Amino acid sequence: MTTAARPTWDAARELLRQRGLRWTPQRRALIGVLSASSGHVTATQLLDRVRAVDPTTAPSTVYRTLDTLEELGLVQHTHGAAGREEYHLLPGSEHGHVICERCGANVELSAEALGQLTATLLRGDGFRVEASHVTVGGLCATCAADAAG
Amino acid sequence: MTTAARPTWDAARELLRQRGLRWTPQRRALIGVLSASSGHVTATQLLDRVRAVDPTTAPSTVYRTLDTLEELGLVQHTHGAAGREEYHLLPGSEHGHVICERCGANVELSAEALGQLTATLLRGDGFRVEASHVTVGGLCATCAADAAG
DNA sequence: ATTAATGCAAACGGTTTGCACTACT
């Protein structure tokens, strides 16, 4: 098994090159930021982090590079909370999300819960669940306890 | 049982009055649009529909009235697809959503699926699911068949 | 040398705000 089912950030340069695209300092910086991140980030967060490293990077460059990386399958964007573009890193790792609306904790939906949900909906309506597009909001145990008082 | 557990649009005027708020033509128009809608709508859709009825209504009025109605518990806003404010009507009916990403169909998550999910997460991490904040993306039976065929 | 990628600045779309005016109560 020499081929990775899931691309890694290290492969980004290669992927770009394969398509005749270029490896620029700005792209290097963004990839650096991405590889230091995990899970989900908004475009704005990425922009801020990139500019922390290289303050001269223009917003448009970051947005355009994110588009490119999405074409390469390295990120995937959705529209998250607060109306901001939310990037989902390395979409190869398919999983749903459980988000605490009080503390913001964002954890992976358990395989058990996801499996049940998928099975139930398939059985019911024949709906095919896309794991990475499952979002469950609510309160985590800690916050629920706090809220209860 | 003379009191409705879930307020209706008819009650809006009364609810406003109870708080010393006013019943204006613009609010009447928005309530009219809301009562003719169901499920979920974006603020922009509501704005368009209100302006179809009364073209002089200002965007700010609609946004401000939606805020007011949210305080009264008549709508609840989340941030939906395309980064737009999405309004969830009459939040008294707690339910999750299943959205087909191909045809856009948006149906209610079955009580069975929701119940299972809630139970599993509570058992697992003690996470308390908020029913109306559950979103499941994927493909409906028809679209899945089309995509496969 | 070619042409992909960048920075800049302006445009965009949806939402929010300040303020003087209007009109419910």
Added chain:
DNA sequence: AGTAGTGCAAACCGTTTGCATTAAT
């Protein structure tokens, strides 16, 4: 009369676009 609500216009924020310039190949 009093004050909640309105329209208008400008501001706002994140994102997108056009264009002349730069730089990776």
